[in-house]
Amino acid sequence: MSGIKRPTAPALGHSRPLSRGIEPSVVHTSRGPSDLDAIYEGQAPGFTYSREGHANASALAAMIDEMEGVTGGIAVSSGMAAVSAAALSVLKAGDHLLGGDQLYGRSLRMMTQELPRLGIETSVFDPTEVATARAALRPNTKAILVEVVSNPTLRVADMEGLAALAREAGLILIVDNTFTTPRGFAPYDHGADMVIHSVTKLLAGHSDAMLGYVSARDSDVAARLRGVAITWGLTPSPFDCWLAERGMLSFDLRLERATATAAALADALAAHPGVSRVLYPGRADHPDHARAKALLGTRMGNMVSFEIPGGRDAAEALAMRCSLAFAPTLGDVATTLSHAASSSHRGLTPEGRAALGMGEGFFRVSVGIEPAEEVIAALTDAMP
Numbered sequence: 001m002s003g004i005k006r007p008t009a010p011a012l013g014h015s016r017p018l019s020r021g022i023e024p025s026v027v028h029t030s031r032g033p034s035d036l037d038a039i040y041e042g043q044a045p046g047f048t049y050s051r052e053g054h055a056n057a058s059a060l061a062a063m064i065d066e067m068e069g070v071t072g073g074i075a076v077s078s079g080m081a082a083v084s085a086a087a088l089s090v091l092k093a094g095d096h097l098l099g100g101d102q103l104y105g106r107s108l109r110m111m112t113q114e115l116p117r118l119g120i121e122t123s124v125f126d127p128t129e130v131a132t133a134r135a136a137l138r139p140n141t142k143a144i145l146v147e148v149v150s151n152p153t154l155r156v157a158d159m160e161g162l163a164a165l166a167r168e169a170g171l172i173l174i175v176d177n178t179f180t181t182p183r184g185f186a187p188y189d190h191g192a193d194m195v196i197h198s199v200t201k202l203l204a205g206h207s208d209a210m211l212g213y214v215s216a217r218d219s220d221v222a223a224r225l226r227g228v229a230i231t232w233g234l235t236p237s238p239f240d241c242w243l244a245e246r247g248m249l250s251f252d253l254r255l256e257r258a259t260a261t262a263a264a265l266a267d268a269l270a271a272h273p274g275v276s277r278v279l280y281p282g283r284a285d286h287p288d289h290a291r292a293k294a295l296l297g298t299r300m301g302n303m304v305s306f307e308i309p310g311g312r313d314a315a316e317a318l319a320m321r322c323s324l325a326f327a328p329t330l331g332d333v334a335t336t337l338s339h340a341a342s343s344s345h346r347g348l349t350p351e352g353r354a355a356l357g358m359g360e361g362f363f364r365v366s367v368g369i370e371p372a373e374e375v376i377a378a379l380t381d382a383m384p
């Protein structure tokens with residue numbers, strides 16, 4: 001693993017800015033038709049109209065490509081734009097998409113509400129049990145969409161089993177690597193064909209840029225992705241790309257700190273009498289601990305989930321008393337607390353949530369970079 005390098009900014013005379021500028025121009029001029037032809041055909045470097053691509057997007061995509069060990073990935077306007085680009089580039093009417101049953105809520109909504117309108121069949125399976133994927137295969141199954149660690153129950157997918165199944169059945173394995181990050185899990189070394197990120201989260205890390213990234217191992221699929229993103233208008237803003245590039249320079253430090261604090265927080269919560277259950281893949285009591293160790297090594301991530309007894313009233317009291325930001329997102333420099341029943345899983349019935357082991361007292365913590373003692377005290381001091 002090599003460190004994150006700052007992309008080289010274009011030279012200005014005999015000097016070069018150390019950090020890249022923001023290039024908001026919607027259009028670039030060129031000398032004439034032959035130059036423009038060459039740029040459009042990819043035979044000469046340069047840009048045309050910024051929906052087709054711009055310098056800030058290229059720089060950001062190249063940084064993530066380097067981390068994922070691939071080339072030709074693209075930056076798009078959000079994580080969901082990345083999921084959309086992946087789906088729209090490899091699926092057509094009559095195909096079947098198999099998705100993890102605990103995917104990001106909007107990805108699930110895409111599967112239930114949007115793709116079927118385009119004539120694409122979808123169904124879900126339990127990614128911790130590869131047999132459920134095998135049982136759900138149809139003759140027209142084209143792709144599998146999976147997240148390595150589920151939100152917020154932090155279950156770990158059987159990535160080896162799924163990669164073997166995808167290979168055997170000739171399916172495209174699409175991995176949303178947002179939660180695990182390129183440092184926690186290397187999808188392309190584990191059989192993935194496409195990788196998605198919500199750059200909005202840990203990679204950019206400061207809750208001020210909304211962006212996505214998607215890449216493909218196969219260069220034809222990568223070209224399709226690029227075409228889909230341009231035609232469907234999924235282009236990111238230069239300013240957001242610039243913010244993300246800046247944020248990513250500290251990604252490794254942030255992840256290291258947040259991961260260490262998350263492990264300490266999980267242990268502190270598990271020892272607290274007011275907590276009925278703690279979920280952290282790095283703890284021996286996690287149902288997928290062995291698999292987490294095999295897939296993630298020591299990079300168990302910055303997410304910790306826990307449950308307190310006492311229903312909605314106790315949950316309300318905890319959130320109100322806790323000094324952490326109560327916010328339905330993850331990956332910020334600050335630690336944030338979220339509550340599945342009122343945010344990510346509000347679309348489910350109480351019975352549906354209960355089936356996932358998510359009662360009214362279920363919280364998820366996205367650990368940030370504050371000192372560990374502060375994060376632990378913020379939660380333990382607020383316990384009923």
Ligand SMILES: *Cc1c(COP(=O)(O)O)cnc(C)c1O
Nearest residue numbers: 078079080104176178198200211
């Ligand atoms: C947030 C998230 C997305 C969507 O990303 P946006 O940038 O919010 O559109 C997709 N997948 C996962 C796992 C996420 O956490």
